[in-house]
Amino acid sequence: MPAASSPRPGATSTDARRPAADPWKLDLRELGRRAGSMREWNRTVPAPAGWGIEMIGVPAGAPVQLRLRLESVMEGVLVSGQVDVPLTGQCARCLEPVSDTLELDVQELYAYAGSTTEATSGEDEVRRIDGDYLDLAPLVRDAVVLTLPLAPTCTPDCAGLCVDCGERLDDLPADHSHEVLDPRWAGLAARLTEPEDSAEGPRPGSDRTNPEEN
Ligand SMILES: [Zn+2]
Ligand SMILES: [Zn+2]
Incomplete structure (x- = not known):
């Protein structure tokens, strides 16, 4: 056996x-x-x-x-x-x-x-x-x-969060932005959009010789 x-x-x-x-x-x-x-x-x-x-x-x-x-x-x-x-x-x-x-x-x-x-x-x-x-x-x-990494990331090039809305930048369209003006430039921006008084040319709207309107 x-x-x-x-x-x-x-x-x-x-x-x-x-x-x-x-x-x-x-x-x-x-x-x-x-x-x-x-x-x-x-x-x-x-x-x-x-x-x-x-x-x-x-x-x-x-x-x-x-x-x-x-x-x-x-x-x-x-x-x-x-x-x-x-x-x-x-x-x-x-x-x-x-x-x-x-x-x-x-x-x-x-x-x-x-x-x-x-x-x-x-x-x-x-x-x-x-x-x-x-x-x-x-x-x-x-x-x-x-x-262990001190700062682990979800992907090697994770773009982090949008500082304005807190959403993940990688989840947002590439042109994501917020139209927020820096307050330091707000005054300058306002001046640039005001009509100029002493311009050399005619002021917009004061001259009716625009050929496109004939
Ligand atoms: Zn991440
Ligand atoms: Zn945002």
């Missing part, structure tokens, strides 16, 4: 062993500590709250796609790969909602406790492995926040 019905090693998920289900904490026990050991880690995990700046950010719970490679090295674990992060925000020029996907490359060494790298680095200089787990959230959050 063939043994095909027995479960293959590695086919069972290790997720059940993960403590308190923080999806950003990556279990290193499968990878092991042997230098050169390597593992792919492809997951979609929900974004935590608070990843953003004033005009744009990652909505809490939005699906963040991680396509990572974990490589065991002497000093720790090298994490590298791509991260796709959904963004929502507001156009800094016309205030329309904007949404986008940020595609980031990440590469980071997480140091083992007690490794030379950990011992010779300051608290903030290197990311650390916490027991059997590695927390990906701070790495991705830092990469995202550093990349």
